[in-house]
Amino acid sequence: MGAVIVITSGKGGVGKTTTTANLGVGLAMLGEKVVLIDADIGLRNLDVVMGLENRIVYDLVDVVEGNCRPKQALIRDKRYDTLFLLPAAQTRDKNAVTPEQMKKLCAELKEEYDFVLVDCPAGIEQGFRNAIAGADRALIVTTPEVSAVRDADRIIGLLEAADLGDPKLIINRLRPDMVKRGDMMDIEDILEILAIDLIGVIPDDEKIIISTNRGEPVVANDNGSLSGQAYRNIVRRVRGENVPFLQLYKNSSIFSRLKKIMGLSG
Amino acid sequence: MNLRALLNALAGKQDSKDIAKERLRLVLVHDRASVSPEFMEQIKEEIIKVISKYMEIDTANTVINLHKSEGTAVLEANLAIKAIRRPG
Ligand SMILES: Nc1ncnc2c1ncn2[C@@H]1O[C@H](COP(=O)(O)OP(=O)(O)OP(=O)(O)O)[C@@H](O)[C@H]1O
Numbered sequence A: 001m002g003a004v005i006v007i008t009s010g011k012g013g014v015g016k017t018t019t020t021a022n023l024g025v026g027l028a029m030l031g032e033k034v035v036l037i038d039a040d041i042g043l044r045n046l047d048v049v050m051g052l053e054n055r056i057v058y059d060l061v062d063v064v065e066g067n068c069r070p071k072q073a074l075i076r077d078k079r080y081d082t083l084f085l086l087p088a089a090q091t092r093d094k095n096a097v098t099p100e101q102m103k104k105l106c107a108e109l110k111e112e113y114d115f116v117l118v119d120c121p122a123g124i125e126q127g128f129r130n131a132i133a134g135a136d137r138a139l140i141v142t143t144p145e146v147s148a149v150r151d152a153d154r155i156i157g158l159l160e161a162a163d164l165g166d167p168k169l170i171i172n173r174l175r176p177d178m179v180k181r182g183d184m185m186d187i188e189d190i191l192e193i194l195a196i197d198l199i200g201v202i203p204d205d206e207k208i209i210i211s212t213n214r215g216e217p218v219v220a221n222d223n224g225s226l227s228g229q230a231y232r233n234i235v236r237r238v239r240g241e242n243v244p245f246l247q248l249y250k251n252s253s254i255f256s257r258l259k260k261i262m263g264l265s266g
Numbered sequence B: 001m002n003l004r005a006l007l008n009a010l011a012g013k014q015d016s017k018d019i020a021k022e023r024l025r026l027v028l029v030h031d032r033a034s035v036s037p038e039f040m041e042q043i044k045e046e047i048i049k050v051i052s053k054y055m056e057i058d059t060a061n062t063v064i065n066l067h068k069s070e071g072t073a074v075l076e077a078n079l080a081i082k083a084i085r086r087p088g
């Protein structure tokens, strides 16, 4: 039996859809059978990030309303034949699906697939409740900004209340240059505040935008990009492997040397 | 405080990330302290349960409140005691 993992954030635009697409492709590259569910009803996006927008026939609402069987709505990926997308409905709203329907659908899909990844909409309303309803585990995406971390904190509370304790954190769009200057919260700052486990850090990387333009998630590109490597590492951690974290920045050497000399550590 | 923060303090400036962290800490104290009445009632019952081991509490005249102010939150409990149990 597979696992249902919801990718959520609270705040919009922090990288949930990008993360869902990359983890899906990354898992499929390792031979896992994967379904990606776009739960952002009315604001369908995962299809374009995956480059599958021209192949949609049925959608999530068709499935829960019984207009088609789940199998008929699943779109097979262009390159990885164990990877499937269940697209969101574009012309309906969040209330077209209930948490009970999502629970049933997820339970059905994980019978057959190793991973079911649910791309959650922003916010904490009905769309969020639908997206988490069938989940066994949760990944929270944040950026190193006050508002995004604040919303992540709220989501952690809501997940706990829904019995989805122990979510794992992805810090996205980190800029090592800004961290070094002291102009961006670093990984330790964020972990100290949220007090949950880290599962990965993705640097801010223009290659993500370029690969999204092409509809080919960066994780599959063998172009030496740091973001691709960061996603491949998260994929392995999601599968339960212990993978060391990439070192995206070091404390500036003069400071760390001085600290050692003075016996200070920060 | 790390060395950078120390040097900044001497120079009279602060890294923007430290400002961000401090603001985040304050805002979360408020966010996390915004609890529902049911939750407060639950806390009250549990406090009474623990204290009742040692004292007899007048539940009706017991109030607990969560006060929020600049940067901190204080949980205030006023427990009316009917009797104190003899130490065993
Ligand atoms: N690490 C990154 N580096 C550079 N750009 C990024 C990175 N992560 C995400 N982006 C860009 O940020 C934008 C928002 O990302 P995405 O759509 O994945 O966010 P989202 O959380 O799904 O948004 P929404 O809440 O609207 O669903 C996209 O244009 C994406 O290409």
Ligand SMILES: [Mg+2]
Binding pocket: A016, A017, A018, A040, A045, A119, A120, A121
């Ligand atoms: Mg999205």
